[in-house]
Amino acid sequence: MPEGHSVHRIARQFQRNFVGSRVAVSSPQGRFAEGAARLDGRVITAAHAVGKQMFLEFDDGLWLRIHLGLYGAWEFAGDILMGLPEASVLDSDGENSLRSIGAPRRARLRMSEEEKVTDAPVVFPAPPVGQVRVRLLSDTVVADLRGPTACEVLDPQQVETVMLRLGPDPELDGSEAARDRFTSVVRRKPTPIGRLLMDQSVVSGIGNVYRAEMLFRARLNPHTPGKALGLSTVHALWADWAYLLHIGIETGQMMTRDNLTGPELARAMKNRVDRHWVYKREGLPCRVCGTHIVLEEMAARKLYWCPRCQS
The missing domain is CATH 1.10.8.50 (Helicase, Ruva Protein; domain 3)
Structure with a gap:
């Protein structure tokens, strides 16, 4: 399970790459379609990590709460700005990078290794791969969430209630x-x-x-x-x-x-x-x-x- 340091690093990625941007929100998998519709087209105004949970604040008082659980991970693509410390070190298990933070995605790593190099132009954003619960898309960066334990839209009072329990x-x-x-x-x-x-x-x-x-x-x-x-x-x-x-x-x-x-x-x-x-x-x-x-x-x-x- 991703522990507290990973969630803080994810929040930093969002702070650097998404806060202040208007985003298209979708649920390619379909399991978060209703929540995505409530957030679609809004501006992300803040990103916070508390322990193992992350909270994205949108304008008009809506929040997205994410708990990665055992299998959750965010994958980033596009013109990613360095939001992580310069001391960051990539490890042999593929658990730490600018492009993926959370539970290891060995299937994705294998898929990447097997991809053939072509001269085809890079398309942004690339089509979602696998069971993407939530996709957040700005003009320059896309973030795909897979496998979370919790993913829900909350109002400020509900966010406060959750945080008080932590x-x-x-x-x-x-x-x-x-x-x-x-x-x-x-x-x-x-x-x-x-x-x-x-x-x-x-x-x-x-x-x-x-x-x-x-x-x-x-x-x-x-x-x-x-x-x-x-x-x-x-x-x-x-x-x-x-x-x-x-x-x-x-x-x-x-x-x-x-x-x-x-x-x-x-x-x-x-x-x-x-x-x-x-x-x-x-x-x-x-x-x-x-x-x-x-x-x-x-x-x-x-x-x-x-x-x-x-x-």
């Missing part, structure tokens, strides 16, 4: 008040910290990768109740999430190992297997103590952790 996002609000809101919720809950970090009403943007990596970095047992954690421990978790989220936004990669330099850093940026401490390393020796990494299920998602370092 936990704090340190990229939007790094204040002590936001930190304390996160801390107070965690420390009064008997729920295991491994579940709390995935609860978007507790904190926004953390998914399966960041959950596992943050807990290892903190040397925390995932089953520890939130209310058993000390104040400084929860503050440190918040600070680490802010730190890792910012790295993810700037580079496009969920880099969770520190102090890598030179070829080792370059290799980690390009290959996921070298980027993490425990994620997807079940059965392999811990990079710190050598104990085999454990895989179990928590909150209906796979959890990776070291039973020695996180005892």
Whole structure:
């Protein structure tokens, strides 16, 4: 599932390429035809990311809410302006580029590899390919959305209701008040910290990768109740999430190992297997103590952790 850093990067793409533009909105797939008709011909006035959700504001008070879920992704084409940080690094899994942000699209990548080079002129916009739920088209850029969990038109009051249900996002609000809101919720809950970090009403943007990596970095047992954690421990978790989220936004990669330099850093940026401490390393020796990494299920998602370092 695309995590918080990806959604912030998508919002930046829209801020740079669509905000201020009047757009044609359609639903080639047909499943969003009614919503597309309400937005068609309007001007996009703002783009916001909160955790794993993105909100596009249109004139006349209408909003488009998108939650990518497990399979959602945006694909951009046309005269794309650089809206992402210069530090961005493309990885070998094709999950980070100017043209596609979200869940990997291996079928599309294979299709692109098999396309034959011709002298035919490039047509803009190209016809939609696959199950495109929403197409947003300006004079110069097109954005196609595939596979979202949620895609709906909201009014301002409905947007406020949704946002109030979301936990704090340190990229939007790094204040002590936001930190304390996160801390107070965690420390009064008997729920295991491994579940709390995935609860978007507790904190926004953390998914399966960041959950596992943050807990290892903190040397925390995932089953520890939130209310058993000390104040400084929860503050440190918040600070680490802010730190890792910012790295993810700037580079496009969920880099969770520190102090890598030179070829080792370059290799980690390009290959996921070298980027993490425990994620997807079940059965392999811990990079710190050598104990085999454990895989179990928590909150209906796979959890990776070291039973020695996180005892």
